[in-house]
Amino acid sequence: MDTKIMGGLLWLFVSLNLGAALAIPYFNTTADFMKCSYGERGSLTATCVNANTTYFKSTPYRFDQLDETLVCSACNLKTLESGSFDISGNQIKNLQLSLSKIELLKQKAFVGLIFLRNLNMSHNFISSVYPGTFTGVKKIESIDLSYNNISVLSDDGFLELINLKDLNLAYNNIKTISSKAFNGLGNLVTLNLERNNITEISYTLSKLNHLQVLNLRNNQIEKLQGSEFTNLFSLLLLDLSLNKLNNPIIELYPNNTLKSLFMENNSIHNLSLEFLKGLHSLEILDLSHNAITDIQKATLLGLYHLRFLNISFNAITTFQTGVFTGLPYLELLNMSHNAISYGEITGVFSLHSLYALDLSHNKIPRLDYEALISRLPRLSYLRLEGNPLPCDLEEEMNTYFEADNFKFYLHDPYSNTKSCVLTPTKHSEKIIKETVPELDENRSAGMSGGEVAAVILLCIAYICLCLMFYVQYRTFQENRNQSPHRATSSVNLISAEDGRPGDEFLRE
Missing domain, CATH: 3.80.10.10 (Ribonuclease Inhibitor)
Structure with missing residues (x-):
């Protein structure tokens, strides 16, 4: 009995010590x-x-x-x-x-x-x-x-x-x-406010006079009245992409320093004359992935220092050089992935600084590259892939630019396949042509009603004048025949004996 008790006590002692031994590391580990x-x-x-x-x-x-x-x-x-x-x-x-x-x-x-x-x-x-x-x-x-x-x-x-x-x-x-x-x-x-649920800015930023970078990308902003950023004199970059802007107005005071403006992936349809005000220092403007159908003349006027303009992935149907001639420093123009099917050379001035033009993935059926180059003297990089252009255009352009360091792409440079139109379409006139002023077109087509009436009146006046001269001449002849002295003188002039008409008259 004592042996059993002693054995039980010994087992209990060992168990308690073993438990303590196992527990100590656990508490020490937790503390550490x-x-x-x-x-x-x-x-x-x-x-x-x-x-x-x-x-x-x-x-x-x-x-x-x-x-x-x-x-x-x-x-x-x-x-x-x-x-x-x-x-x-x-x-x-x-x-x-x-x-x-x-x-x-x-x-x-x-x-x-x-x-x-x-x-x-x-x-x-x-x-x-x-x-x-x-x-x-x-x-x-x-x-x-x-x-x-x-x-x-x-x-x-x-x-x-x-x-x-x-x-x-x-x-x-x-x-x-x-x-x-x-x-x-x-x-x-x-200030980075990207990927939030901001719907309006109002005047909350007006006191950030030293702000240089403002990121409002991927929010829910629908309207900009034009005064939200006017006091941001030091702003260099403004990102408004991936919002819900429809017809925004962005206005800054003339002494601003804004260089980059990103507005891609919005709902902008038209670029009105009120769109950009005072952005004279802007160099980069991205309007890609919108719903722009037209760029009004003078919309970009005042962007004197703009170098890069991206209007790709929109719904523009016409390409006019005159829209961009107010941009003397423009170097890169991306109008790819639009619906351009017609273009014309308008305006007087050339785009002297443009060296890269992307017109790929449009609906251009034919291209007058000579007329295009005449207004883009520095152009050295042209992308045209993804357009229904004739297959013989590549050989023609290769011959024309053989002596120039000019790169152009009529097909995807990263694909081995070529896409072109084997035979010219019935509308095979060149897509980009030089336009004739409207006044000259009217004159070549025919005179207006007013001009025809003026010509008729002029002819009638001329005929009346001729009749008046004829009547005067007949009256003069009749008076001459009735004068005796004049008759004698006339006979003497014609019948002189020595054959020298007028001697008889001189002797008188």
């Missing part, structure tokens, strides 16, 4: 699972794994001048409380908190990071940025809040960030931008 460590030598980077918001101040890891960058890997921060990174003696300049399951930012969440320059909080679940969030971190220059759940940009959310230059709010769910949402961001250079 949240830790911060220095990266490779010279990287100036510290990495904290699986940390929560209370761990940064409690960790024994000493942040010093070697830890310029703090990376949070697989962290579970959820709510950033006030002073979450108030770490004594730290000199952190770059804070990487992406993929950290952040949902809420409380006031003064980053206080204590007095050296912070760059903050990345992308790929989290942040729904809003409230006033006071960035109190105490005025030196921040870049914030990345992309790929979150922000739906409203509240007033004064970034008020303290007077040195902020780059703000990325792309890939959120922003629908509303309050009128004072960007207060305090007077030095902002780049």
Whole structure:
């Protein structure tokens, strides 16, 4: 009996010790699972794994001048409380908190990071940025809040960030931008609002006087009244592509510096004279993938420095050189994938700078390349593939441009197949021709009714004048025959004996 009791006690003792032995590593492993460590030598980077918001101040890891960058890997921060990174003696300049399951930012969440320059909080679940969030971190220059759940940009959310230059709010769910949402961001250079649900801009951007890059790509903007960007004097690039713009008006003050404007993939039908105002510095304009059917004359007037114009993937039916002659620096013109079936050389001036023209994938049946070259003296690259052109045109153009460094494509350069029309169509006149002024056409076709009446009146007047002269002449002859002296003189002139008419008259 004592032996059994002793055996049971021994078994219980061993079991308890074994359990303790197994449990100790588990608790130690859990404690060690949240830790911060220095990266490779010279990287100036510290990495904290699986940390929560209370761990940064409690960790024994000493942040010093070697830890310029703090990376949070697989962290579970959820709510950033006030002073979450108030770490004594730290000199952190770059804070990487992406993929950290952040949902809420409380006031003064980053206080204590007095050296912070760059903050990345992308790929989290942040729904809003409230006033006071960035109190105490005025030196921040870049914030990345992309790929979150922000739906409203509240007033004064970034008020303290007077040195902020780059703000990325792309890939959120922003629908509303309050009128004072960007207060305090007077030095902002780049603003990325791509892929949101913004429907209007109004005057929310008017105080961003140093903004150079504005990305509004892939939103729900339908209207632009023309005054949304007038105060953006420093703007260099404006991206409005992939919106729902129909008949937009973009107006900037004459001293603006806008170089690039992207408006592809909208619903623009016509380019009115009000379309672009004051964009004298514009160099790149992309209007591809719209529904443009016509470009009114003088629409592009004033774009003196435009170099690249893309109007591909629209519904334009006519190509006229005169529409572009107000663009003295135009180098590249892309009008591919339209419905061009007719063209004419209009205007007086040539496009002296144009060296690349893309008319591929249209409905051009024939091309007067000689007339085209006459207005495009620098043209050296021409694309015509995807048009119903005659098969003999290639040989003809090869012969014509044999001595020139001129490249043209009548077929897809990346395909071995050739597509052309074997026999000319019944409308085989050359597609691009030089037009005759309207007045000359009227004259060659025939005189108007007014001109015919004038000619008839002129003829009647001439006949009357002739009759008057004839009557006068007859009267003069009759008077002459009735005068005796004149009769004698006349006989003497004709019957002189010495054969010298007039001697008798002289002797008298």
